[in-house]
Structure formats: C-alpha cells, structure tokens
Amino acid sequence: MTNALILGVVEGLTEFLPISSTGHLIIVGSLLDYTDEQSKVFKIVIQLAAILAVCWLYRGRIARVVRHMWKPTPERRFALNILIAFMPALVLGVLFHHTIKTYLFNPLTVAGALIVGGLVILYLERRPPRVRFAEMDEIGWREALKVGFMQTLAMFPGVSRAGATIMGGLVFGLSRQAATELSFFLAIPTMLAATVYDVYKARDLLVMDDLPVFGVGFLAAFLAATLTIKALLRYVSNHSFEVFAWYRIGFGLLVLITAYTGLVSW
Structure with missing residues (x-):
C-alpha cells in the first residue's frame, strides 16, 4: 500500500509538469524495488487517474466541444486541432512502442534525457518570446500538427510529454497559458490511447x-x-519554466552520480 501511495502521488505531481512522469516512475519504482509484473499494470491505472483529473477540471469545456463539434463552430475547430496534434503520436507509438519499452525504460537513460531536456528548456527560455497566439483557440492546424510532432519526442522516457508539448507550443508562438492548456487537452487522447x-x-x-x-x-x-494542474496554471501566468529545467538537471545528475559511485544499484 505504501508503494502504491508514493507512486500515485509521484504520477499525479509529475504527469503535467515538464519533468517526465514516466522517468520519475521508473526511477522511484526502481528505488522502491517495485518493478514486478503487478507494477506494470499499476502504472497504467494511475496514468488513467491523471487523465481523468484533466477531464474533471475541464469537464465544462469538454461538454461544450462534444455538443457543438458536429457543426461548423469554434468547438469543431478545437476538436480537429486536438485530433491533428494527436496523430503523430498515434502513428509512431504503434510503430515503436514495443522497441522503446524494451530498450529505453531504465533509470540511466531516463537520467540522461532529464539532463538534456533541462538544457533545452534553459536554452528556449532565454530566447526572446514571440507570442502570436494568446489563446489556445487561435491556433491553426499547422501549429497543432507541429506541437503534435514535438509530443512524439516524449516517446523517449525522461523527455516529458508535457515538457515537449509546452516548449513546442512556445517555440511555435503560443503564449505560456495557451501552450500549457494545449498540453493538458492533448494529453487526453494521447494518454487514453496509450492506456x-x-x-x-x-x-x-x-x-x-x-x-x-x-x-x-x-x-x-x-x-x-x-x-498540480491548478497550481501550474497559476504559476505559468507570470513565471518561466527555468525552475523545472534546473530540477531536471539536478535530479538527472543525482541518478548518474549515485550509479557511478555505486551508492545505488540502478
């Protein structure tokens, strides 16, 4: 029960932050020695819980989209953008899911991805902002597709689905708020399909x-x-993502150092 509680909290805290929930579950699961067959199903279950948290918080918006997407309305455009953004992950996930889970799901590859991802976030945060879309509803299908391809980078454990989509959104001209909310909504079909x-x-x-x-x-x-979702939306309104970048780098280095020194047998 203790392992379940710890890993459930880890999943909930990290799924929508740009720090990689999969990477944290692999590392924490290894520390807790919870890597048996049961753990595989358990991680699926808690991922579903994170999806439902988004659905619950945005239930009003989702209900409006479902009601009005059958007509030429902004809701239809929104639904189509989410579908377009989801397609790259769907296609590449089917093609490479087994290979990635077989060869890349280990703490050391995750640590490397955490560090590299942190450095990328620092680089992108220090570029002059070019906001072209203040609201998520303003983007077109091209921007949606670009963010969708960015999401596929998160197939490598430790990259972070949230990190790839949020930073991708910033690169393609979305405001912090719009990029973060797009990441939340794109998580619904992506994570549901994976689950x-x-x-x-x-x-x-x-x-x-x-x-x-x-x-x-x-x-x-x-x-x-x-x-976490509520706190992140408040945070991004007037803060950068640099704190998450430094956390990723520090955590990744800690894993590599403990492995190199033999303090932890990863």
Whole structure:
C-alpha cells in the first residue's frame, strides 16, 4: 500500500509538469524495488487517474466541444486541432512502442534525457518570446500538427510529454497559458490511447486481488494531478519554466552520480 501511495502521488505531481512522469516512475519504482509484473499494470491505472483529473477540471469545456463539434463552430475547430496534434503520436507509438519499452525504460537513460531536456528548456527560455497566439483557440492546424510532432519526442522516457508539448507550443508562438492548456487537452487522447493499448497488452496480468492497491494509487494520482494542474496554471501566468529545467538537471545528475559511485544499484 505504501508503494502504491508514493507512486500515485509521484504520477499525479509529475504527469503535467515538464519533468517526465514516466522517468520519475521508473526511477522511484526502481528505488522502491517495485518493478514486478503487478507494477506494470499499476502504472497504467494511475496514468488513467491523471487523465481523468484533466477531464474533471475541464469537464465544462469538454461538454461544450462534444455538443457543438458536429457543426461548423469554434468547438469543431478545437476538436480537429486536438485530433491533428494527436496523430503523430498515434502513428509512431504503434510503430515503436514495443522497441522503446524494451530498450529505453531504465533509470540511466531516463537520467540522461532529464539532463538534456533541462538544457533545452534553459536554452528556449532565454530566447526572446514571440507570442502570436494568446489563446489556445487561435491556433491553426499547422501549429497543432507541429506541437503534435514535438509530443512524439516524449516517446523517449525522461523527455516529458508535457515538457515537449509546452516548449513546442512556445517555440511555435503560443503564449505560456495557451501552450500549457494545449498540453493538458492533448494529453487526453494521447494518454487514453496509450492506456487502452497497455491494458490490452497486459490483460492477462489483471487480478481482482490487486484492486485495493490499485485503488489507493488511483485516488492518490487523481488528487495530486488535480492540485498540480491548478497550481501550474497559476504559476505559468507570470513565471518561466527555468525552475523545472534546473530540477531536471539536478535530479538527472543525482541518478548518474549515485550509479557511478555505486551508492545505488540502478
């Protein structure tokens, strides 16, 4: 139960921050020695909780899109942009999902990606801002597609889906608020598709006896994700993402140093 609580909180806190939830789950799971078959299904369950947190917080907006997307309205344009942005991850995910999970899901590759990603964020944050789209609804399909391709970089564990989409949005002219909200909405189809696929692949590992453990992790991830999303939206209104870059670099170096010195057997 303790492992479930810790990892649920880790998932909720990191899923929508540009610091890589997958990377943190791999590293923390390794530290807790929770890497068995049950852990694979557990991580799927808590990822679903994070998706539902976004759906809950934006339930009004989602309901409006569902009601009006069948007519030539701004809601239809919004839905099409999300679909367009989702397509690169869908295609490349199907092609390379197995290879990436087999060869790249380990703490040392994650640490390297955390450091490189942190350096990229620092570089991008020190460029003069070029805001062309103050609101998420103002972007066209070209910007949506570009951000979608940026999201595919997060297939490499440790890059961060949120980090790739938010920083990609900033590069392509979105305001901080718009890039962050786009990242939230793009997470819904992307993470839902990944969850459904992973559940199907791991269907033989589903056991009723695991429900209490999964329930604890699910609730922890949902609550932590809800609080994190609200806090991040307040934060980005007048702060840069540099603090997350320095955190990524520091955390990645810590993992590499402990591995090199033998303090932790990763």
